[in-house]
Amino acid sequence: MIVLETKKLTRAYGGVVAVSEVDFQVKDGLITGLIGPNGAGKTTLFNNMTGLDTPTSGQVFYNGEEITNKSAHRICRLGIARTFQNIRLFKELSVLENVMVGLHFKTGKDPLKGRLKAAVDSYLHVRTEYDATHEKAMKWLEFFGLSEFADELARNLPYGHQRELEIARALATDPQILFLDEPAAGMNPSETESLMNTIRRIRDLGVTVVLIEHDMKLVMNICDTITVLNYGRNIAQGTPEEIRNNEQVIEAYLGKEEE
Amino acid sequence: MINFILLILIYTGIYALMAIGQNLITGYVGLLSLTQAGFFAIGSYVTAILSVTYGIDFWITVPIAGILAALFGVVIGLPTLRLSGDYLAIATLGFGEIVRNILNNWDSLTNGPMGIQRIPMITVFGMKISPYAKWGFLVVVWLFVLVAFVLFERLANSRMGRALEAVREDEIAASSMGINATRYKVWAFALGAGIAGVAGSLQSTFILSVTPGVFTFMVSIMVLCMVVLGGMGNFAAVILGAFIIQFISYFPQLVGLSNIIPPQFKQILFGLILVTMMIWRPQGILGRKTRGEPAIFKRRGGKK
């Protein structure tokens, strides 16, 4: 089943067409890879699906509902979470607090009470609310093996852990789909190895994962399906096997041979 | 002499309220707004007009002053909060001046530059709290500070407080975590304005009169200084900041040198304080409150 798709999505910055008429599909429960050379438009496509940028034309559908012009916080609340290519942690907050912020809207929503009542309650019972959120956040830190860093400032975490914390924070929003923008960037081989396991464990939680990645070993290993962008266009999609043998993809990566 | 120290402490209290509001806006959400003078003025005039013209009791005018200032906060906040950094500072600075101009010129309501005199004293259980005797007034003012401190400290440790800090740290990441950044900024602005309005109420019953001349942009600058000096993101620290700044500004009078040291000395000094702190100790004297489990929770024992 398709949970997210774009229809002829185009994003132009002045004369630069970063994404051009892309039909991108994400299937439920799978790990989808999004690859392409530098500047191919991968991050731009992510931004346009998560409300941080607005397409010049085209549409985005999530579970059949159009979300094209929705703001980022709305889209997150619908069940789409993400990380960023240039890590965007809340640097001066503790590791734990970063995850607690991820839990923000889940802990604020109470179907029985309505938002204002829930907000007032969370203020009146600030200690109870804190403890409950604290506990949930610790669970996510345990999932990533970051418990020991709970009270460190996020900015003091080693680089690889910062990437993991960003994923933990995103997962805390309890998403159906998780977008990862180059999660392995800057990681050493052993960190990348453990990241691969983590991504599989995330999939096993029932979360649909979409990842942009330049590390081909990682992509070919864990993706069920891969979409390739080049110069803003969707030039191929298929299984890792199909992508590996696709002429156009090989050309895109190796450069067209001159006649 | 003791009277003079009491005076400084009373002003410390009144300004501490404004600094607490400023701290929510600047320390927590990271918005450089310079509006406190405007909201302070609105609060002062609400109490002055309601109590003098309509004979309404001080205690009823306080919530009205707070709510009205907060509403103005929303009205000012909605359009200006899209701006960032210096632009926000300039736009909000303009607001304070507009308020002062209106107070100066809306004669039928505010009595123009003459202001409003003969504001009734606060009464508690039929007892008059005279600003001349000072002790009683000091207690009233610091009760307000205590209540505001507890309420805001609690807010800062709630999920809203975390959301505000997330917005300060990275607005884009915060909105990608489902946080409606604009909504929270406006809330912070409204609350910060509201408490400045309450400070205004106290001010008018302390001076027993209001004139537009009091609410210059220097007031906003002083409040900002208090926050920067004490420590952004730390409510106890900004109260300390309020004391230091008040002490400095009354120092010439305290030592009887007010006819030698010109009043402009204050302004130069505040400017210097802002710049030196920004360069040498941007976190302020006490610095941001430490992370980890909030102290107010620990003290109450609880589990763990």
Ligand SMILES: Nc1ncnc2c1ncn2[C@@H]1O[C@H](COP(=O)(O)OP(=O)(O)OP(=O)(O)O)[C@@H](O)[C@H]1O
């Ligand atoms: N805000 C912007 N303004 C102007 N041009 C932009 C903007 N964002 C992206 N671009 C351009 O759009 C194109 C696609 O950029 P994008 O960041 O989406 O590529 P990418 O596939 O994520 O590349 P990388 O692998 O290097 O991260 C690039 O040519 C880039 O310069």
Ligand SMILES: [Mg+2]
């Ligand atoms: Mg990119």
